[in-house]
Amino acid sequence: DTEVTQTPKHLVMGMTNKKSLKCEQHMGHRAMYWYKQKAKKPPELMFVYSYEKLSINESVPSRFSPECPNSSLLNLHLHALQPEDSALYLCASSTLAGGFETQYFGPGTRLLVL
């Protein structure tokens, strides 16, 4: 089983709103990721948590705030977003397979900022 779940599927928010995206996996994967994907572009790494600690922050604006409450959950808190932040937000988790890390993606949250 390689299921990563994300909620909500769709989100519309105003620039003054605060909202959160949620990601969950119950496969015991050691690392979890947030990616942002704009139309016709590849996923762009935002944050990585390894063993519940933030290991990579790709210089993401502070209006995006990640949180990893436990090894199965990953949140992305959103505040004062801009219209250009509208995108598909993907969560992934990774595990060792054959001695190498392999990443699996959730279905994504499609975000529209008005």
Add this chain to the structure above:
Amino acid sequence: QKEVEQNSGPLSVPEGAIASLNCTYSDRGSQSFFWYRQYSGKSPELIMSIYSNGDKEDGRFTAQLNKASQYVSLLIRDSQPSDSATYLCAVQTSYDKVIFGPGTSLSVIP
């Protein structure tokens, strides 16, 4: 800048033909390589991973890796219309970091 590049698309092949997708990467220390398929509006789906030089086959898919040339490819045999999607090459450049190429759009014509 560690980069991943893919052959520009869109790529069109007739049904039943072989589709060939290519990817080059700049970080010589990269160890793990992946091909993801992404349908429009959906998330990327892992279809192949390869770690050693040579070929790796899984059904109609064959991944080829040449670390000396910093080149990885994906062959899709007996292409089907359901294979029409964007194919993303991804390279693991460090313990936690995976970089994606820009993607190649494949269209299989019935």
